[in-house]
Amino acid sequence: MAVQYWLMKTEPETFSIDDLAAEPKKSTCWEGVRNYQARNLLRDEIKKGDRVLFYHSACRVPAVVGTATVTRSGYPDSHALDPESNYFDEKSDPDNPRWFMVDIKLDQKFDRPVTLAELREQKGLKEMVLLQKGSRLSVQPVRKKEFDKIIQLSGK
Numbered sequence: 001m002a003v004q005y006w007l008m009k010t011e012p013e014t015f016s017i018d019d020l021a022a023e024p025k026k027s028t029c030w031e032g033v034r035n036y037q038a039r040n041l042l043r044d045e046i047k048k049g050d051r052v053l054f055y056h057s058a059c060r061v062p063a064v065v066g067t068a069t070v071t072r073s074g075y076p077d078s079h080a081l082d083p084e085s086n087y088f089d090e091k092s093d094p095d096n097p098r099w100f101m102v103d104i105k106l107d108q109k110f111d112r113p114v115t116l117a118e119l120r121e122q123k124g125l126k127e128m129v130l131l132q133k134g135s136r137l138s139v140q141p142v143r144k145k146e147f148d149k150i151i152q153l154s155g156k
């Protein structure tokens with residue numbers, strides 16, 4: 001199966017690329033997604049080996065700040081079953097999971113983040129899901145040419 005490309009949004013005050021870099025083995029589960037469309041991507045589409053653009057959102061300067069690789073395909077989000085978790089969902093059922101997550105591992109943190117404003121200026125990125133009006137999904141597909149262009153813009 002061919003590698004696919006994704007963008008994953010996170011609020012840096014909740015979990016930043018520096019937090020990922022500080023994790024043991026620079027790896028973590030991508031839990032807490034509570035949107036059905038994004039859940040379907042995590043459950044059905046995102047696979048081990050896929051590449052990820054790590055995006056800081058809801059901050060002063062939204063930007064792609066690095067890349068990661070998916071190290072484990074979609075599996076049930078155990079946080080949905082934990083009453084102590086911020087991501088607890090009382091309607092979740094271990095026999096019929098409602099929410100899913102994947103594991104990712106940091107590849108690189110960009111020396112220079114690629115800002116949302118900079119992305120909007122690029123002719124080759126006009127069709128990127130992130131840049132479409134009303135696009136709010138925390139997990140989004142990215143075309144390989146878009147992924148490559150952002151890597152180029154980062155200076156890596």
